[in-house]
Amino acid sequence: MKTVKIGLGTCGISAGGEKVYQAFQEELKQHPEAFVLTETGCVGMCYREVLVEVSNGDGSEHVYGDVTPERVGQIVKEDVLNGSTIDDWLVTDKSEKGFFENQKRIVLRNCGIIDPGDIEQYIARNGYQALKHVLTLMTPGEVIDEITKSGLRGRGGGGFPTGLKWKFTHDAPGEKKYVICNADEGDPGAFMDRSVLEGDPNTVLEGMIIAGYAIGADEGYIYCRAEYPKAIARLRQAIAQAKKRGFLGYNLFGTSFSFNVKIKEGAGAFVCGEETALIHSIEGKRGMPRFRPPFPAQSGLWGKPTNINNVETFANIPWIMLNGGDAYAAFGTENSKGTKVFAMAGKVKRSGLVEVPMGITINEIIFDICGGIVGDRKFKAVQMGGPSGGCIPADMCDIQIDYQQINKTGAIMGSGGLVVMDETTCMVDVAKFFLTFTQSESCGKCTFCRIGTKRMLEILERITDGQGSMEDLDNLEELSHQIGESSLCGLGQTAPNPVLTTLKHFRHEYEAHIIEKKCPAHVCSPLLTYTIDENCNGCTACARACPTDAITGEKKQLHVINQDACIKCGKCFTVCRFDAVIKD
Amino acid sequence: MNVNTKHDFKPFNVDLWKHDGQAGALIPLLQSAQDTYGYISEAAIDHISHITGVPAAEIYGVVTFYAQFRTKPLGKYVIKVCNGTACHVNNAKPIADAVTDELGITYDETTDDGDFSMLSVACVGCCSLAPVVVINDETYGRLTPAKTRKVLREYKREAKKTQQEKDA
Numbered sequence: 197m198k199t200v201k202i203g204l205g206t207c208g209i210s211a212g213g214e215k216v217y218q219a220f221q222e223e224l225k226q227h228p229e230a231f232v233l234t235e236t237g238c239v240g241m242c243y244r245e246v247l248v249e250v251s252n253g254d255g256s257e258h259v260y261g262d263v264t265p266e267r268v269g270q271i272v273k274e275d276v277l278n279g280s281t282i283d284d285w286l287v288t289d290k291s292e293k294g295f296f297e298n299q300k301r302i303v304l305r306n307c308g309i310i311d312p313g314d315i316e317q318y319i320a321r322n323g324y325q326a327l328k329h330v331l332t333l334m335t336p337g338e339v340i341d342e343i344t345k346s347g348l349r350g351r352g353g354g355g356f357p358t359g360l361k362w363k364f365t366h367d368a369p370g371e372k373k374y375v376i377c378n379a380d381e382g383d384p385g386a387f388m389d390r391s392v393l394e395g396d397p398n399t400v401l402e403g404m405i406i407a408g409y410a411i412g413a414d415e416g417y418i419y420c421r422a423e424y425p426k427a428i429a430r431l432r433q434a435i436a437q438a439k440k441r442g443f444l445g446y447n448l449f450g451t452s453f454s455f456n457v458k459i460k461e462g463a464g465a466f467v468c469g470e471e472t473a474l475i476h477s478i479e480g481k482r483g484m485p486r487f488r489p490p491f492p493a494q495s496g497l498w499g500k501p502t503n504i505n506n507v508e509t510f511a512n513i514p515w516i517m518l519n520g521g522d523a524y525a526a527f528g529t530e531n532s533k534g535t536k537v538f539a540m541a542g543k544v545k546r547s548g549l550v551e552v553p554m555g556i557t558i559n560e561i562i563f564d565i566c567g568g569i570v571g572d573r574k575f576k577a578v579q580m581g582g583p584s585g586g587c588i589p590a591d592m593c594d595i596q597i598d599y600q601q602i603n604k605t606g607a608i609m610g611s612g613g614l615v616v617m618d619e620t621t622c623m624v625d626v627a628k629f630f631l632t633f634t635q636s637e638s639c640g641k642c643t644f645c646r647i648g649t650k651r652m653l654e655i656l657e658r659i660t661d662g663q664g665s666m667e668d669l670d671n672l673e674e675l676s677h678q679i680g681e682s683s684l685c686g687l688g689q690t691a692p693n694p695v696l697t698t699l700k701h702f703r704h705e706y707e708a709h710i711i712e713k714k715c716p717a718h719v720c721s722p723l724l725t726y727t728i729d730e731n732c733n734g735c736t737a738c739a740r741a742c743p744t745d746a747i748t749g750e751k752k753q754l755h756v757i758n759q760d761a762c763i764k765c766g767k768c769f770t771v772c773r774f775d776a777v778i779k780d
Numbered sequence: 781m782n783v784n785t786k787h788d789f790k791p792f793n794v795d796l797w798k799h800d801g802q803a804g805a806l807i808p809l810l811q812s813a814q815d816t817y818g819y820i821s822e823a824a825i826d827h828i829s830h831i832t833g834v835p836a837a838e839i840y841g842v843v844t845f846y847a848q849f850r851t852k853p854l855g856k857y858v859i860k861v862c863n864g865t866a867c868h869v870n871n872a873k874p875i876a877d878a879v880t881d882e883l884g885i886t887y888d889e890t891t892d893d894g895d896f897s898m899l900s901v902a903c904v905g906c907c908s909l910a911p912v913v914v915i916n917d918e919t920y921g922r923l924t925p926a927k928t929r930k931v932l933r934e935y936k937r938e939a940k941k942t943q944q945e946k947d948a
């Protein structure tokens with residue numbers, strides 16, 4: 197029997213996956229014996245969603261990309277019923293050259309392959325084998341040693357050695373301890389954790405249970421963003437199934453070890469990614485960070501020793517326990533081991549999710565795996581680490597993915613958001629974008645973070661409005677250092693990074709805004725010149741919208757903007773329904 | 781502790797509090813209240829304060845801290861404009877401007893007729909379709925200002941139609 201598998205991660209659904217699924221359901225009504233319909237998570241090829249895989253039942257399979265409901269009928273008729281593939285729509289090794297062969301998939305080993313709603317499919321791919329091995333054959337100390345040997349570091353952004361973190365919590369005195377999975381993925385350009393939770397929730401659970409055994413905890417919390425309804429639904433399903441199968445609950449595998457997991461939905465606050473803020477949020481308070489020490493390993497949730505790791509960190513654990521710490525440490529560089537998942541977005545041809553061995557260069561990821569820049573425009577920079585990270589210019593992108601090498605550029609490894617920018621991206625605007633984000637997400641506890649980011653944002657707004665002075669740049673630098681040094685938590689300490697790195701690597705763009713009053717990337721509206729081209733059909737919408745009556749022209753005739761009267765508000769650009777207003 | 785009996789708050793799950801037994805249930809309680817009513821009213825805050833013993837001011841502090849909670853009801857159509865990094869570098873701002881221009885509302889506002897609300901979200905997870913707008917559960921990708929207007933006008937027509945049917 198043939199199987200038809202639809203990619204229904206959030207990316208697949210956004211691209212219309214559910215409608216494709218319904219279309220196949222309709223077809224199934226007409227040909228009930230022809231195929232089995234199933235779903236899977238994100239395989240990483242978000243740029244080709246909706247993806248549909250047809251397996252022939254003899255082990256061979258092929259995948260269609262960019263499937264729309266309209267194409268479903270033809271796929272069923274020609275392929276499923278008659279066995280002839282529609283080659284133009286196929287996703288093949290050739291059409292996606294380099295995408296998979298340069299990746300090493302450990303965290304994503306099951307994503308896009310199994311049906312995440314069916315625990316049996318996870319078990320069939322060695323799922324919960326690691327847990328069984330750990331509980332029946334290893335001591336907590338041995339587990340921690342193995343993780344230490346793997347060289348795994350926290351994948352949420354901090355990069356703290358996981359084995360050491362576990363050891364601290366293990367060694368902390370106290371009967372009651374907690375494991376927390378940080379699934380509050382707040383970086384506004386990152387979706388790795390969501391895809392893992394949606395595509396393979398059981399691997400995260402298994403990692404958490406192993407962590408619980410290693411540190412001596414019997415209770416776990418998953419703190420997940422409420423904005424990820426699909427991930428939460430998947431987790432609930434996985435927890436229920438794992439309980440039924442005896443992987444969660446009391447006396448697991450006949451041992452004295454018990455472990456239960458609860459889900460806490462976050463309520464939308466970026467600062468809750470910081471561990472002490474996250475703990476406060478679980479406790480029902482405002483998610484504000486506190487001074488450390490004591491670290492959560494000594495005094496965390498409800499004052500008990502608590503170990504917090506990120507989704508991706510936990511997803512690595514079962515693989516490491518099955519294959520050994522040495523096998524994991526075989527990938528990567530001297531101080532950065534294993535693999536890292538990146539969410540590729542921005543001006544890159546193949547946006548989506550990739551998992552690469554540490555030590556690969558940024559250029560290899562962008563050009564060999566992700567096919568280069570959209571429209572083959574000129575590559576300008578990548579932004580790594582989101583609002584806490586920084587921009588790395590194109591000429592430095594031959595550096596390796598390695599904690600130290602990335603830190604040297606002023607950026608950070610971060611949680612894995614990798615936003616690619618080309619010549620049409622304004623770096624001052626990017627800095628302003630991230631600062632707007634951190635400024636609104638600052639919890640308000642520390643004066644420097646609360647007011648300092650506001651002052652920095654005002655300066656950046658002045659510069660992008662064409663009102664900046666060279667003195668502003670010195671003020672920006674000074675404020676950056678003061679905010680970094682005087683803030684309590686990571687949010688404030690790193691908030692100036694996007695400004696500092698763009699100032700360092702793209703100072704000429706700031707200067708162009710200030711001295712020449714030009715935005716080289718044509719982004720900052722007040723510094724642009726607006727004109728109307730021949731697409732104009734004389735609908736008069738722009739003339740009516742213009743607050744200064746700078747646009748003239750007869751009905752059904754080409755309109756013209758009087759540059760002396762134009763205040764560059766951009767209103768004409770927004771109201772034009774024929775894309776006839778050009779900015780330069 | 782007097783339990784407020786003035787309001788009928790049975791629909792939302794106050795048992796969350798009893799089950800958990802710990803202060804941590806405050807946020808789930810608020811989420812449940814918002815799921816039921818669409819927003820968190822002053823009356824709901826009072827009620828939760830009565831059940832939990834947490835002062836209303838403290839609950840208000842929690843409500844206003846988190847982006848998820850609203851103290852005003854939303855419109856019939858909720859327009860979420862994605863302002864994630866990928867959408868931003870792919871020109872999300874002109875899209876937001878087009879929504880504002882077409883409907884006369886900006887972020888966190890609702891039209892007077894209660895039909896449309898506009899929200900800013902960071903990353904709805906389809907960065908390859910950037911710039912993206914989500915209206916209720918429908919995602920619209922690869923937008924231009926012109927395309928955005930077209931979509932919004934369809935919704936306006938629909939809203940008008942339902943209103944007329946209601947009136948008739």
